[in-house]
Amino acid sequence: MARMEALTRAHTALERGHHAAALSLLTPLAEQGLADAQSALAGLYDRGLGVPQNYAAAAAWYRKAADQGDAAAQNGLARLLAGGFGVPQDQVAALAYFRKAAEQGAAEHQFDLATAYDNGIGVDKDPREAAKWYERAASQGLAEAQASLGVLYYTGAGVPRDLGKALELYRAAAQQGSARAQNNLGRMYTKGEGVAQDYASAVDWFRKAAEQGLPQAIRNLGVMYDNGFGIRQDDAAAIELYRLAGRKVTVQLDDVLAEIGLVYDHRLAPPLSTGDPAAELAATRAAASHGDPVSQFMLAHVLAQGLTGAPDLRQAGDWYRKSAESGLVSAMTNLGLLYLTGRGVPQDFVLGYMWINVAAASGQQDAVRVRDAIGPRMTSQQINEAQKLASARWRSARESGVLNQEQ
Known part of the structure; x- marks a missing residue:
């Protein structure tokens, strides 16, 4: 009972952003073998909250919780294994842990497994398997899974090409705020693919994605201003958007340091x-x-x-x-x-x-x-x-x- 009370207090501290307090509460619980505490503690080390970011410590605690079947820990360990952060890189093992986590049903974990198949992490690229897992995550309403599945339907990779289905998936994700889907939906309106050509709608979707800082969308919005497609032609606005898009692509550490x-x-x-x-x-x-x-x-x-x-x-x-x-x-x-x-x-x-x-x-x-x-x-x-x-x-x-x- 005392352990559960301490765990509840730890999660309350996490919700309130009191990371140092959460760390103090979680550490003894994790050392006692409580998988939930081990997974949460790993997350603090993984993100550097209340303690210096330490992928090795995160991996160690993720592994302990993963071995007890904790899905979040399995997924977290998979990410570190895939990149070689805190542990020797092992993409085959990463794929196995991605699968263990995904099979427990969380949409975010299913999306990560699909992405592994899509990008060839621990296996040759397999768009068909990627589509299967994107579909499972998308059916739970995960916007990024809907957007990624939309790409497969648009290109015909792993599934029959279906522009109508791609449009439907992009729209569902775009309405949830996915900048990538908003940009892709704008492109379909621009080209009249799967829908009647509509420059004004394209501008609206490009603008939504651009407001989230997506470089491709900023550039696409610039093209619309440049040519007067769906909006009044404006050379100055187009030039500024092109400049901003170029800067967004190259924003890295130097920009943060300069600021x-x-x-x-x-x-x-x-x-x-x-x-x-x-x-x-x-x-x-x-x-x-x-x-x-x-x-x-x-x-x-x-x-x-x-x-x-x-x-x-x-x-x-x-x-x-x-x-x-x-x-x-x-x-x-x-x-x-x-x-x-x-x-x-x-x-x-x-x-x-x-x-x-x-x-x-x-x-x-x-x-x-x-x-x-x-x-x-x-x-x-x-x-x-x-x-x-x-x-x-x-x-x-x-x-x-x-x-x-x-x-």
């Missing part, structure tokens, strides 16, 4: 804001030299921003490092950003990810954004190494009591 710059701890007063900035700087430097992490962070900020002269990112990096090692989360974020961009320190994605990961686990939202944008630039081996370093850094900081959480 964030370097972060400043909102709990601190602005640096050099007294009537005597020279005296304030001297006092800050003296306190930093004596090991005060807040002063170290503020001195680093002054140096990085060049508030008293030319920016000095090398010295700023040294002071950010001292502050980060003392547990100041904003310093961790900025040190990670310097490593990722190679400013003031040699560029090192592993060390950059390590510091960003610890900061993200501590609640620094800019760090969460960077961590989530960093993946495409790194190999699974680099991510696995960085996560090991981050977990060790996190444990050390927690044990020594120096970690300063973001408020």
Whole structure:
């Protein structure tokens, strides 16, 4: 009874976004062998909520729960095996776990299995088998399954080509908000495939998908403006949409880094804001030299921003490092950003990810954004190494009591 009460409290904490509390509640329950707790705990490690993102730990807990038949854990383990995150890549094993999860009936898991067959994960591409599983997920109303099944009917892969069926599936998914389906539905209206040609309807669907940021839809909407199809011809609007579409395709880590710059701890007063900035700087430097992490962070900020002269990112990096090692989360974020961009320190994605990961686990939202944008630039081996370093850094900081959480 006590275990079930603790599990209920853990799920309540998860629903409220209290991830650190959920982690504390779930860990002993998972260690006692409760599959639901093991699966939920794995999810925290998988997404880096309340703890540094750690695919190896996620895989270990997913496996324990998967072996007890937990479908979410089977699916989670399959994803990590497919990509080689936290475990050696094994796409054959991934397919087996995708199937175990899908056979328990959840639409999301059936969709993932269908996608594995569609993309040839652990098996040669098999559009017929993909169509079967997409159909099962689509019949439960899963929008992305409806959209993917629509693609198969549109192309005739794995099923007889049927434009009417494709249109029906695209429409069902589009009405649920699937940007991909909205764009595909717009294309069918543009070409008059399976439906009477209707440029105005095409514009409406392209716009809905474009508003969700889908690059293809943004470009397609640009084409409509460019040619005056279904809307008043507007060269300026077309050019802007083409530009935006091109940028959306290339948005990666650099864009996030450029937007964030370097972060400043909102709990601190602005640096050099007294009537005597020279005296304030001297006092800050003296306190930093004596090991005060807040002063170290503020001195680093002054140096990085060049508030008293030319920016000095090398010295700023040294002071950010001292502050980060003392547990100041904003310093961790900025040190990670310097490593990722190679400013003031040699560029090192592993060390950059390590510091960003610890900061993200501590609640620094800019760090969460960077961590989530960093993946495409790194190999699974680099991510696995960085996560090991981050977990060790996190444990050390927690044990020594120096970690300063973001408020």
